[in-house]
Amino acid sequence: MTSTTRATRPARKYRAVRNMRYLILGWLLLAGLLNYLDRSSISIAAPFMMEELGLTNTDIGLMGAVFSWTYAFCQLPAGYLIDKVGPRRMYFIAMGMWSVATALMAFGHTMAHFLTFRVLLGIGESPNSPNSSKITTQWFPREERGQAAGIWDSGSKWGSAIAPPVLTLLTLTFGWRAMFLIIGAAGVLLAVAFWAFYRAPEDSKHLSDDEYRHILAGRDDATDEPVKIPWLTFFTYPQTWGLMLGFFSTIWIWNIFLTFLPLFLQNTLGVSIASTGWVAAVPYLAAALGAIFAGRVTVVLARKYKLSSMLSKKVILVGGCVALGVLLCIVPFVHNLALALIVLSLALAIVAAAQAQSWAISSDIVPDSHAARFGGIMNFGGYFGGALAPIVTGVVVDATGSYTPSFLVAGVIAALGGVCYGLLVRKPIA
Template sequence: MTNQRAVVLPEGRLRKSPGRVRWWVLGWLLAAMMINYMDRSSLSIAAPHMIDELGLTAADIGLLGTAFSLTYAFFQLPAGWLSDRLGAKPVYIIALGFWSIATALMAVGHHMWHFMTSRVLLGIFESPVSPTSAKIVAEWFPPRERGAAVGVYDSGSKWGPAVAPPILTYLILGFGWRAMFIILGVLGIVVAIGFWVFYRSPEHDRRVSATELAHIRAREEDSHAPVGHIPWLRLFTQPQTWAMVLGFVAVVWTLNIFVTFLPLMLNDIYSVADAALGWYTAIPFAVGGVGGILGGWFTTKYSKIRTHLAPLACKRQIAAVYGAALAICSILVGITTGHFTLQLSAMSLALFFCGALSAVGWSIPADVVAGSRVASLGSIQNFGGYFAGSLSPWLTGVLVTSTGSYLVPFVLGAVVAGDC
């Protein structure tokens, strides 16, 4: 009965062209993703001040990054399952509210175990955001638009770290690093309340016209659309699942290094002042955001052009190209150490391809399984990527502390990207 009422809509909702409600929903996902990654980046922005005030080391900062990533990885599996089981809205709102509280708790820390607890809680409650976002996109967008939609919301994982440095640096200089964490937490709670008030599924959102709902549910252009319900455990037996996991290792490994260490790296090597550090740190992540959007758009367009191949096969080819480019750019980051402009350019290119590869990865689950398992498969992919990628902040911190150089960590990142 619920579905009938949702589909048989009043005449007032009929329009000649599809509406734009789905794009407003995408805007909410983009905003939440940006806040998600601003919260993650906050540690790297505050790191120089925490080191000076509390006597922490680069290895300590790396360990905090690894604690977050490892927790985030393991909680991917129940997060995706819960999203498919309970629905996207309640899981998303609870996650957003509690990860914001975890961010704010960093402000009251004075010892490593305080900060470790906060980052572990952040990992737990941020774990649903990506698989649940992929599920929402699968519910709100037809197959022909999903690649572009994924590229837009996933670009928030780069736009967040891009806007974080100048904004958070300003907050630190004006109010202190502890106040910065509190302000971030309040911002996240405000967005969670807004999502709770405004979000509905397409069938139950009175702003959605009958034409837009028909557009969202259109499947005639996707002859390869998956059907049927796959048991959750069987997802682990599919070769495609493990191919997705390996591809995501390259993305997470590289991204974790930048998110945790980029400001500290620029400060250590080039002694960039706080006022300028935020802006220089923003550049590579902004380029990464552009890469995410273009990667999603290109994936959609390329799949349409290569009509003799399934969209999934096209995305595999695109991912291979992006992965190779990411490996090359990671090497360039290492070998241009000492040349500021060249190194910043290499970092920007690395994050461009990292963003593009991430967008391709998050568009694949909807090509492989039906909507009832999109979040679950996406969470498995993200679990594998973050399980392996969780080593990169800790290993980078150890290598930097022991060698005093960032060369080896980035060359190692290139090897990981090339192999995956």
């Protein structure tokens, strides 16, 4: 594997920041948190929108599906553009766009309005994870990328954890329309701050020479000519399909929780609307911790037990998906709130761990110079199929009045995802 790396850097003009790469990681985590705060806002507003506008579960599911399909298809050009023009410019454009799309939800009155704004949200949010993956390859040596991915990907889980109590409070205090405006404005401010702050390691005036050498030592070997892999060629490799199918299984399950967890808690377990925010936060907090913990486990497996970088991540992916399948089949038959929260929390923790390590293992499979576009392909596969989960779940619940069929099917999908990770993702693409 090869990549281009500048051998020299401009002289520092400011005092070096210790462990600058982790400060960068903090920005990625914050962006992921806001990203999912915006994305999950529809699940918080859903009961109020259904009451005020006469929407159905199927309508709410359709909003989730339209977002996911748009998000999925935009992964392919997003990954290419990130590798082409750089993550700084793409992050600024993307964050600004998804924040404006969120704010526009406040002005919607019909399904046509809401579906249009969800399409814009999908376009804007599509570069977020490939961007974070690309920045990770720039700022972290290969051995640390599993841990780094676990931290930045946990931002989506922290965002989903914070969303229920914070957005419920904003909605009850100011109304659901004002809630969309407030979080949209916060995103615009963060986009401007990121543009002003972020620089690549080669251009950073706060990165010490020692840390820069540490980063370079764990990158691909530097050469004058980067490896060139035609985009369509990726689809001829089993590794690509293994990641796409495995990631699809986690996104299917994640989309069910993201769209319907508050309604599931209210309609099945009897949680009040006022309490839903705090109760729904518990599984997402477990998810955030699960992503971080799994990332640390990969470092221990690589350093202490001498597993390869790829194998250390496959342990999490294969074992986690099988355990996840069992937990999801248990969910519909647990009617005690405390016990249900434990099962739901464990399930989401494993989903988060698998998603983070999917991003991390993608940089083990391809050269660093192709990290964003390959991650975009993986994300496309996950969300293209996973987009069906909200609408299928909404239709099934409207028809049967039960979430049981959806959880049982999700359990089977999770186990099959583990099989795909295990059998198809075996070695890097030569």
